[in-house]
Amino acid sequence: SSKLVVAFLPKSKGNAYFISCKAGAEKAAKELGVELLFDGPTDSNAAKQNEIVENWITLGVDVIAVAAENKEGISTALRKAQRAGIKVVTYDADAMPDARSFFVNQATPEGIGHALMDDAARLLNGEGDFAMIVATLTAANQREWQKHIEARLKEKYPKMKLVAVRPCDDLKDKAQSEATAMMSANPNLKLIMAICSPGVPGAAEAVKQAGKTGKVKVIGLGLPNENRRYVHEGVTDTVILWNTGDLGYLTIHAGVALAKGDLKPGAKSFKAGSLGSFAVQGDNILLGKPFAFNKGNIDQFNF
Amino acid sequence: MSRYFRELSVVGALAVALIAMAVFAPAFFQPQPLLSLATREAPTLVVACGMALVIICRQIDISVGSMFSVVSVCTGILAARGWPLLLVLPIAAGLGAALGALNGALVAGLRLPSIVVTLATMVALRQGLNLVRQGEFVNMPDTVQWFGLPQATGQWVLVICALALLAALGLGLRHLAAGRFVYAVGTDAEAARLAGIRPQLVTFGVFVFIGALTGLAAMMNIVQSPQVQPLSGMGLELKVIAAVVVGGVAISGGRGNLWGAFAGLLLLACVAPALTHLRIEAYWEKAIQGAIILLAVVADGLRERRQA
Amino acid sequence: MLLLYVLIAEWLFFYFAGTTVNRRGVTVGFGTLDRQFDILRHSCEIGLLALALTPVIITAGIDLSVGSLLGLCAILFGKFWHDGGLPIPIAATLALGCGALGGALNAALITALRLPPLIVTLGTYSLFRGLAEAITRGSVTYTNFPEGFLFIGQERWLGLPAQAWLFFAVAIGVWVLVHRMTFGRSFRAIGFSPEGARYAGLPVDRHIALAYILAGLIAALAAIIYTARLGQAKADAGTGYELFAITAVVLGGTSIFGGRGSVTGTLLGVAAIAVLKSGLASLPVVMRMNAAEEMSGVLTGALLLLALTAGVLPRLWSQRRARHAAVPKTLPTS
Amino acid sequence: MTPPLLELRRLTKSFGGARALRGVDFDLKAGEVHALLGENGAGKSTLIKIVTGAHQPDGGTIMVGGELAEDLTPAAAQALGIACVYQQPALFPDLSVAENIALRLERGGVLRTVGWRARHGCARDLLQRIGAEIDPATEVRSLSMPEQQLVEIACALGSGARIVIMDEPTASLTHKEQHLLFTVVRELRKSGVGVIYISHRLEEIFALADRVTVLRDGESVGTHPVSSMNEAGLIRMMVGREVAQIYPPSESAPGEVVLALRDVGCAASGVRGVTLDVRAGEVVGLAGLVGAGRTELARVLFGLTPADSGEISLNGQRVTLRSPGEAVAQGIAYVPEDRRRHGVVLEMPIAHNMTMAVHGQLFRGAWLRFGAERSLTLDYIRDLAVKCSGPFAPGGSLSGGNQQKVSLARWLATKPKVLILDEPTQGVDVGAKSEIHKIVRRLAKEGLAVLLISSDLPEVIGMSDRIGVMRGGALTAVLPGGADAHAVMAAALGTTERGAA
Ligand SMILES: Nc1ncnc2c1ncn2[C@@H]1O[C@H](COP(=O)(O)OP(=O)(O)OP(=O)(O)O)[C@@H](O)[C@H]1O
Ligand SMILES: Nc1ncnc2c1ncn2[C@@H]1O[C@H](COP(=O)(O)OP(=O)(O)OP(=O)(O)O)[C@@H](O)[C@H]1O
Ligand SMILES: [Mg+2]
């Protein structure tokens, strides 16, 4: 066929977050008349990501868009793709700069870290104990976010204390167990911050079951659909995220533009179909600021 | 007394652990979190009962995790479509039993080694589920959660159901002829045959049984939260095998009981929350669980050596 | 032998169905040399574990801990090199030593205390992975390995992916051990009848220990290759590999009851799984369903059951025939 | 006329190549004790296993109470009223005595509940009836062999069967227990039960049985009323030749002491204070009743259960034997009693079996040399006249006697100084038996020290230069070769029991 082939690699393909990215990507692919391949590991596994990319190289796709599970791990494969004449963009989580042309940056780690920490501080009036639930602790962007959260905490909120960080293996059930244990171990806990998407509903379910709705607040990074119920019930206060559909949409547009030669290194801005223009900072295409979903606005979104 | 030495020593270890918690982290003992813990472990307990049966029968089933996921998702979809739970419940058990029957037919009918058969069905079922569902969650309506009961009531219902199942199975294993057959076949299938038992039938039955129990456990799982995650059964097989073995069921068959398996499960299930309470970093969890398993078997080995 | 035909059929099928010429006139897909090399590259680690497990399973044992040990050794290797500041070769040697030590722990528990291998290695499965996570506190990832080291995992040497040479060397080593040395004989005797082997004066415990220590050593080598391929050492390395390795070994005709089995069978088993997985990923139909991984899982499971069933069918058939043949003779004679 | 309780016609059964039964006829009437007699391996156990449904016959008919019983399974046989005491107790070691008895006796649906109290009561009653003092709650694994046998007997007794089969029930019983058993059997007969009674002890048969059927090499050679038979006649029927069997004469003059035992004991296996010398070129027989501890002594010498007291010397040098490997290195070879489990690895080729103990010598540097292996194997196949389809036929495809030769070849290949043979001719046909005897003689002539354990009294007496007699783990007497059989038996039984035997 004469269609361009764009391959879109999530960290894990069952994750609702990436499924919503895929919806935007599909929309863009349709508009642009390109063929979209979507494949990824079912669990977040760096080795499998590599294998999929290498398969795509021998399949001779035109563009590969990657959310990197692990920076170093994937970069070798991506460099190989570039040598084979394939255009590479990353989204959601970046690879090494020399292994891709552009990174579609949903929000800087700093921006995310600050937004979460500031929101936590706002809810607790800058004072009290809080805990964190993270994914596997091995995911690079989780580490990055955690680092910025802790930096912000140190710098601006001396009266707040991070009492526990527990991994949930990207499993909601595990997040729930961990949150339950954290609450009983720390009676003064005021807030749980979950920075992976299964973690937020998991923590919310734990708070709800413990009958501590309102006493222990839940915030985190997550999808509106997964958290809608808890936000309405008042268990979860705020969910912070960017528009994931737009992220997928923008990524495909950037990849195709790169393959067609419409987007070149050094560009200052980039126009992506119906979404209009985006700023380009160096080799980062910026999606915009993270968005806070709360009781007031969450029903306007469906992803 | 000495007959139940093995089970009692696990209970002893559990008691020591709980006393230690009472001294060092009394906050561990709060009714609500403990109820939550019990609720979440309830499905595991049901599967562990089935696993104990299978291992006593000198077989093993490592496909329970995959069966659990498959039944969770299938019945989750039915429940989400508004099928009445009273109808979904037997479907869950039936689906589980059917999957178990597949394992049972291959193991008992063709006399294939159970570890390999269930390894194959484990991989095939898990990947089959991923193939069809692509890892997607099933969203459940509110009416399904806790069977539509208030949360606390629902939690108690689940815990009591699991304990009732445990009690029924534990008593049945000891006091029903069928239970004694399982021990007989696990001890020596040839001697059982000579005694007029049909070992292949018992083996088949045990696999059907663990399937049905896994189906029930899946049902107990889907009523607990508003979403059903297809990965929910991941690693369940190793967790229950570990619990059963720590609880004194001999992997060589014919020895052990459900009470021990129950104690073993409690011991392992307490590790993660206990670590949180003792403010030990989470990364030690797996290592500690591994150490508990090894400790249990090493103790067994040493005891047997002394006796021999 | 059946497996060899399956493998050839599989390969030919994917060669014809999975190879296309793309828009730019380049041949792409399964039939390209690059893809064949990728298959080789990606099967090295699981292949090594399968080789490690072959002698163990021939002794009627099992080792569930090899995947976890791979993870632990990868982490230790990274730690020796990065935190310990040791040169790569020394770090690698130390990691290999740790692998052998891990195998020795299994061996000690299994032989000295006569514990069932399934349970011992289930325990060390958790223990090794747990230690890997504890050492890195779950979060440290060792990266930035020097180019020279990454060469092993990512570049070609004498035309083949560099790690393939290591893999073949180990394969030949294990083949010689199992098929050309007395150890292999001993493994088989132990697998068929441990008491029989003891009564023949064979050092049963020492040879069982050898099988497990070797398995640990090979798992450590797989860890180093894995690290070199991905350029990172992380606590989750090799998760679930043990199951694939066991599948490959059993598919290759090694009996889980011990005694029977061959290294060539294991290699064929590894190849059959790898070709299936990679081949499916290049079929357009499967690609559109984005389900190569899942489909290959389902098919591998089915293939395994098929192979097992094919193995027992002759037995069942002869039993049935014997029974039928006996029927006329049992009729009353009066 | 009422049909016989049990009627077997032209039963045949083969195991692989070995034909265990070649067309056996047999019948059992109500209210009789019918003895079944035959040499080791004659097919007695096989016959009764077919009757109890444990084995399927290849051909022939089984009639129970005048009705054709087809596709007999153990459950079906029990339903027909057939109960059996097997030669090797088929009990569940992990279950209690009461449970074992109940598993045999209780019938009904799988959902029937277990009445523990009734169960224990029933078990206690049954055990009392046969006079066994065993607590029904103990686990079977902690019982001794004779106690397990008693539990088996209790099972058969309690089943209310019309046909009770006993396969060497007295083999491991003490004198007192035997008496109780006899009473039980007579009681059964009185109540109209048919009893099939297998025993090698002729005196028991004369004391107990009404009729006797003799099996030889898988065929029935005749059924006679016991009253019309005498001992010599029965033996003639069993062996098909005169009793005075020809054993090859001793040709060698004993040389230096090769193996010297001084007060050797092993607490774990019950061997106590054994003092014995075995010289080069000498065959020392070890006689004793089953369970006398001869195998245990052999296991001590082979390092399987190392000695914990006393001294073992080889060629005048003190040695410690802690593992079979060490024993082999010192030049001790042991041809074990249970050849199917210990003697040969059934699944492995003959060649691999034969070279298994000489890996170190034959394969330098652990590297297999197939040529050397093949020629060594062919040599032994020729020397010992092993009947096989080739050096790579699996060990399991051979008949018992040929398996024994393979097991023997394995140890001859090690060029041992001391050869321990444990029941070398058990379950071996007459031809192979005399071949093995010749081989043993030849080896002795070549200067080997041979320790021959055998339960076949004529064999020990005929083959040995000296006879050691064991009882209860101790060596109670050393008699000269060709000693009187009664003297040997007296030593084996202990003089106090002599009169009863
Ligand atoms: N399961 C089996 N597989 C192969 N061969 C067997 C099996 N059972 C018995 N045999 C062979 O069948 C023949 C008859 O054995 P059987 O046990 O019936 O003899 P027996 O008369 O009971 O001897 P004994 O007095 O030693 O008990 C022997 O040659 C024996 O080796
Ligand atoms: N499997 C067993 N379980 C329990 N006790 C056993 C077992 N085998 C043997 N014994 C007991 O060990 C003791 C010694 O038995 P051993 O086999 O050494 O006797 P033996 O003289 O070699 O007799 P034979 O060789 O004729 O059977 C006996 O008291 C016997 O009852
Ligand atoms: Mg017999």
Ligand SMILES: [Mg+2]
């Ligand atoms: Mg003996």
